Amino acid sequence: MxxxxxxxxxxxxxxxxxxxxxxxxxxxxxxxxxxxxxxxxPGKWANDGAPGQTRDRMFTDRYLWRENxxxxxxxxxxxxxxxxxxxxxxxxxxxxxxxxLVKEPETESATPWHQDIPYWPFLGKQVCSIWVxxxxxxxxxxxxxxxxxxxxxxxxxxxxxxxxxxxxPNANWTGKSQAEPVPDIEANRSAFDIVGWDVKPGDAILFSxxxxxxxxxxxxxxxxxxxxxxxxxxxxxxxxxxxxxxPTVGKDDVCVEPGLYPADDDVFPLVxxxxxx
Ligand SMILES: O=C(O)CCC(=O)C(=O)O
Numbered sequence: 001m002x003x004x005x006x007x008x009x010x011x012x013x014x015x016x017x018x019x020x021x022x023x024x025x026x027x028x029x030x031x032x033x034x035x036x037x038x039x040x041x042p043g044k045w046a047n048d049g050a051p052g053q054t055r056d057r058m059f060t061d062r063y064l065w066r067e068n069x070x071x072x073x074x075x076x077x078x079x080x081x082x083x084x085x086x087x088x089x090x091x092x093x094x095x096x097x098x099x100x101l102v103k104e105p106e107t108e109s110a111t112p113w114h115q116d117i118p119y120w121p122f123l124g125k126q127v128c129s130i131w132v133x134x135x136x137x138x139x140x141x142x143x144x145x146x147x148x149x150x151x152x153x154x155x156x157x158x159x160x161x162x163x164x165x166x167x168x169p170n171a172n173w174t175g176k177s178q179a180e181p182v183p184d185i186e187a188n189r190s191a192f193d194i195v196g197w198d199v200k201p202g203d204a205i206l207f208s209x210x211x212x213x214x215x216x217x218x219x220x221x222x223x224x225x226x227x228x229x230x231x232x233x234x235x236x237x238x239x240x241x242x243x244x245x246x247p248t249v250g251k252d253d254v255c256v257e258p259g260l261y262p263a264d265d266d267v268f269p270l271v272x273x274x275x276x277x
Contacts, residue, residue, distance in 0.1 A: 001022075001079045001082070001083065002082075002086065003017075003083060003086045003087060007019075007087070008086060008087055008089070011087040011088075011206060011208075012087075012089070013149065014146075014148045014149055014195070015146070015148065015149060015150065015151035015152070015207060015208040015210065015211035016146045016148065016195065016205060016206065016207040016208070016211055016213075017087060017205070017206045017207075018197045018199075018203065018204070018205050018206075019083070019203065019204045019205070019206060020200075020203050021200070021202045021203060022079065022080075022083070022130075022132065022202065022203065022204035023078060023079075023132055023202045023204065024202060025201070025202065027074060027078065027202070028134055028201045028202050030070050030074075031070065031071075031074065031132070031134050031228055032134050032135075032226060033070070034064070034068060034070050034071060034100070035100055035102055035134065035226045035228075038059075038061045038064070038100055039059060039102060042059070042061055043061050043062075043063075043064060043067075044063075045061060045062045045063045045248055046059065046060065046061040046062075047059070047060045047061075049107075049109055050104075053104065054104055054105075055104055055105055055106045055107075056104065056106050056107050056108060057102075057103075057104040057107060058102070058103050058104075058107050058109040058217070059100075059101075059102040059103075059104070060099065060100060060101050060102070061099075061100045062097055062098060062099040062100065062248060063097045063098065063248040063249075064098050064100065065095070065097070065098050071098050071228075074098075074228075074230075075095050075098065075230060075269075075271060076269075076271055080130045080204075080230050080232070081093040081095065081232065081271035081272035082272045083130065083206065084128050084130060084206065084232035084234070084272075085232070085234060085272050085274070087128065087206055088125075088126040088127075088128055088232075088234040089126070089234075090126045090234030090235045090236075091235055091273065091274045092234065092235055092270060092272060092273040092274065093232045093233065093234060093270075093271055093272045093273075094232070094233040094237070094262060094268040094269060094270050094271065095230070095231070095232065095233070095268060095269050095271050096120070096122070096127075096231035096232065096233055096249075096268060097230075097231050097246075097248055097249070098228060098229070098230050098231075099129075099228070099229040099230075099231065100226075100227075100228050101131075101226070101227045101228070101229065102224065102225070102226050103142055103217060103218035103224070103225040104218065104224055105218060105220050105221050105222055105223060105224060106218065106219070106220070106221060107142075107217040107218040107225075108217045109217050110214065110215065110216045110217050111144075111162070111214050111215040111216075112160070112162055112182075112214055113147075113182050113183075113185045113186065113212055113213065113214035114157070114159070114160070114162075114182055114212065114213070114214065115150075115155075115156075115157045115182065115209070115210055115211065115212055115213075116129065116209040116210075116213075116231075117156065117209040117210050118156055118157060118158065118159035118177075118179065119159050119245060119246055120209065120231070120245060120246055121239065121240055121241040121242060121245040121246065121249065121250070122209075122233065122237050122238060122239065122240050122262070123237075123238045123240040124233070124234070124236040124237040124238050125151075125208075125210065125234075125236055126233070126234025126235055126236045126237060127208070127209040127210075127231075127232070127233055127234065127237050128206060128207060128208050128209055128231075128232050128234070129206070129207055129209065129229045129230065129231050129232070130204050130205070130206050130229065130230050130232065131144060131204065131205045131206075131207070131227050131228075131229045132202070132203070132204045132227060132228050132229075132230075133199035133200065133201055133202070133203045133204070133205075133226075133227050134201055134226040134227060134228060135201055135223065135224055135225055135226045135227075136198075136199065136200055136201060136223065137198070137199050137225050137227075138198040139196040139197065139198055141216070141218065141219055141220055141223075141225075142215060142216055142217065142218040142219070142220065142225040143196055143197060143198060143199055143215065144196060144205060144213055144214070144215045145194050145195065145196035145213065145214060145215065146194070146195050146196065146205075146207060146211055146212065146213045147185065147192045147193060147194060147211065147212040147213070148193040148194070148195045149193060150192075150210070150211050150212040151208035151210035151211040152210075153210075155180055156179055156180075157179055157180055157181065157182045157212075158177045158179040158180060158181045158182065159177065159179075159244065160181070160182065177244075182212065185212065185214070186214075192212075209231075233262060233268060235261075236261075237261060237262055238259060238260065238261060238262075239254065239256045239257070239258055239259070239260055239261070239262045240258060240259070241258055249267055249268075253267055254267050254268075
């Protein structure tokens, strides 16, 4: 699948692009089964707001690809890598990590407005995510929202602990950061160009790691909200380990020096490369 020139332009200008039905039902079913497995038996990197509950539970798990064959197959066989590279104007796409996001019915916890890049051990403009909806979600309900064009502001916002959790991996670092705090978008929504879409299972939203984004909790009384984000590195990505960055992959796990392109095929596999033919 190739993106059109207009789709690439939209991503470049807005920092976000919706792709209807990027993945088919077969993948949706297999990924939903993975979500259920992780809810039943959370992985090493899970963040579980209410273990065992079926209401008011925000659950995330990540970095499953090394052990989970379904996630691995999705990373290597779906169109995500190619699409990410095309949108970013990159000749290649390396994989960083997978992130499963579940909000059970009546989940109060919102995903606060944030930018992804400060949480990750990378710099570079060609770093993005593809968030795939595995269940339906509406903007009025639990779908994501984005501040259109905010990736172009050249601001590296302060990473803040979600929900003020003291055991969060960023908890020690955020206090020290001198970076500008994320503005209070929620309190002043009309001052920002906010966009979002209702999504069906299989729809995807591709967005820059520099773009401000967030999502409410899940007010539905009966619909679980499940999504899978995959994170992609383009040609200008630079390995930038720093205190408080996501610890799934750290300095000791890679054979790359800080400041260099992350050409570590084992840790950040090269999933797509433009053919020279
Ligand atoms: O699904 C959500 O609520 C948030 C997802 C998100 O922030 C991300 O994928 O970077």
